[in-house]
Amino acid sequence: MARSVSETRASTSQPQTASSGRSTASRRESAESDQQPIAHTAIADFLSAPPPGTPRAVVDALQLMIGDAPNPLPPSLYFETVEQSPVAISITDAKASILYANAAFEHLSGYRRDEVLGKNESILSSNATPESIYRQLWRTIQRKKTWTGTLVNRRKNGDEYLAELVISPVLDSAGEIAHFLGMHRDVTREHELAAALRQQKTRIENVLDAAPTLMVLLAADGSIILDNMEYKKLFGDLRGQEPLPLLRQALREQAGFDPLERTIPATGQGEDFKNVEVSLEVPGTLGPRWFSCSGTCISEQDGSARSYFGHGKLGASRLLLLATDVTARHREVERAHLEHLRARIAEQRLTQGMREALTAASYQIQTPLNLLRAASAMFASGAGTVEGFAPTLAQITAASEQALQTLRSALPDEVIEAGVSVNVNELIRHVLALETDALLAAGLTVDWRPAHVLPEITARQTELRSLFKNLIDNAVQATLEGGRSQRELHIATRALDNAVEVMIQDSGPGFPSGDRYKAFEPFYIGWRNRRGRAGMGLPLAQEIANQHGGSIEIDPDYQDGCRLRVNLTNALPRD
Numbered sequence: 001m002a003r004s005v006s007e008t009r010a011s012t013s014q015p016q017t018a019s020s021g022r023s024t025a026s027r028r029e030s031a032e033s034d035q036q037p038i039a040h041t042a043i044a045d046f047l048s049a050p051p052p053g054t055p056r057a058v059v060d061a062l063q064l065m066i067g068d069a070p071n072p073l074p075p076s077l078y079f080e081t082v083e084q085s086p087v088a089i090s091i092t093d094a095k096a097s098i099l100y101a102n103a104a105f106e107h108l109s110g111y112r113r114d115e116v117l118g119k120n121e122s123i124l125s126s127n128a129t130p131e132s133i134y135r136q137l138w139r140t141i142q143r144k145k146t147w148t149g150t151l152v153n154r155r156k157n158g159d160e161y162l163a164e165l166v167i168s169p170v171l172d173s174a175g176e177i178a179h180f181l182g183m184h185r186d187v188t189r190e191h192e193l194a195a196a197l198r199q200q201k202t203r204i205e206n207v208l209d210a211a212p213t214l215m216v217l218l219a220a221d222g223s224i225i226l227d228n229m230e231y232k233k234l235f236g237d238l239r240g241q242e243p244l245p246l247l248r249q250a251l252r253e254q255a256g257f258d259p260l261e262r263t264i265p266a267t268g269q270g271e272d273f274k275n276v277e278v279s280l281e282v283p284g285t286l287g288p289r290w291f292s293c294s295g296t297c298i299s300e301q302d303g304s305a306r307s308y309f310g311h312g313k314l315g316a317s318r319l320l321l322l323a324t325d326v327t328a329r330h331r332e333v334e335r336a337h338l339e340h341l342r343a344r345i346a347e348q349r350l351t352q353g354m355r356e357a358l359t360a361a362s363y364q365i366q367t368p369l370n371l372l373r374a375a376s377a378m379f380a381s382g383a384g385t386v387e388g389f390a391p392t393l394a395q396i397t398a399a400s401e402q403a404l405q406t407l408r409s410a411l412p413d414e415v416i417e418a419g420v421s422v423n424v425n426e427l428i429r430h431v432l433a434l435e436t437d438a439l440l441a442a443g444l445t446v447d448w449r450p451a452h453v454l455p456e457i458t459a460r461q462t463e464l465r466s467l468f469k470n471l472i473d474n475a476v477q478a479t480l481e482g483g484r485s486q487r488e489l490h491i492a493t494r495a496l497d498n499a500v501e502v503m504i505q506d507s508g509p510g511f512p513s514g515d516r517y518k519a520f521e522p523f524y525i526g527w528r529n530r531r532g533r534a535g536m537g538l539p540l541a542q543e544i545a546n547q548h549g550g551s552i553e554i555d556p557d558y559q560d561g562c563r564l565r566v567n568l569t570n571a572l573p574r575d
């Protein structure tokens, strides 16, 4: 019994339709269908004695399939269905010579039907498809199997397009290949989108790998979904030990929480965290390495079919854990603290030495003073003579010189510090950090506005630090004496031509206009509370500024306190 194309299709295989959604990767590979034609005789045998209880509908369907039943559909409908299909359909002989092509084939290929009839399907071939694919295609269909794959086709106008193709053999009643049925559609756009997606993914991976921060994306069970180059580098530094468990342990032990339990707890709402610093012992490094860690919960999108129209479930929660190596900053702060400590000890030693020398000198100066008092009394009573006073004068001179000598010996040796490249913003930040206790004790609000970019200057670092420390100490003292409830300290930096300017402004009483110059004279003390003050802070600060080719000025126009401008240039030679 002769079978129509539709019957044969129904009875042989059910090839994957061109519109079925397969992944790009699997589409790239040609695939064989494992569907075998259903034996016509087997159905006929079954129908000759259907087992008792076989539903009537099954018997009817099988009879229709083998053409043993009156066909309820007119043959023209089969034709129109194929003709009007949106998929490009062609029927060929066993050598791929085209016998029929539908309207969609004409539209897609650009050929009119009469131009392709009798021609081989190779009329569509482009040299961009490797020959091995054609060989595989033919091997498959000649084994009476369905071939599904992707070819690069060429339109009549020469344009190329990517064709997703299904070729099924159509067998004759003897079970031999009589025809082939080809169905294809243009999947160029899908390919372009998939390529764009792959490119975007590569871009994101490159950006993540170039970031100087360790990044790792975790599932709720703690498994790693994605990591970047910094993570892999740390893995190497840890000599093959996985960094994640160590980071989690460090956060648990040093910050008191587990990053996963904090951000995506099994129950309830999680909480992100930011800039939590922990240390790790990494082999081969001097001291621990410090990491500033942040964790953010990321909700992924539901990819199920239901989500297509917005009926999906909530996507899975992930933890994005970031860890930036801040060891260098930590070491710098530690170094600055040590330096400060060293300076404090040296300062204390100096103060102690000067105290001792001053005590000794003031004791020694008592002798000439007593002699002077005695001589004055003698002269006042008329008993003293100029000749008789000569030995006393010599005694007074000797005792005074000894006191002077004691004072001189207490003068510290001048230490010449080397000039190095200094970032004034950084330096002031350190001074402020070291002055934190004093600023807090004074209840001062500090408004620190560093210039976004400041040129480095050559400077003696310790001297500059003591310059700003003196000025900030003065500002603190001024606000305490100012008596205002609002105590404020504003510090700002800016770059000038070949110079750096630092503005220090406090809300204290300010300088009366007559005292503006006196303030820079040695031993001038304008404070009400003079205890522990030598009146040398401003003169020393000015001396340091001068050595750096700069100056310190009190802004005469500022009335709400004191505003100082410190100018520093690159005048110091670099060692």
Ligand code: FAD
Pocket: 090, 091, 092, 094, 095, 096, 120, 121, 122, 123, 124, 125, 126, 129, 131, 134, 135, 138, 139, 151, 152, 153, 163, 165, 167, 180, 181, 182, 184
């Ligand atoms: P060819 O020399 O024709 O063939 C290349 C290789 O394919 C040969 O080395 C050989 O291994 C094998 N081969 C070719 N013809 C036969 C054969 N008759 N028997 C056994 N092996 C053979 N090709 C497209 O490029 N685009 C299409 O859209 C397309 N649709 C097709 C639809 C159907 C229904 C069929 C049956 C084939 C289709 N083909 C299509 C394949 C086409 O017939 C050609 O084989 C292919 O285009 C390669 O042509 P060619 O001239 O470059 O090389």
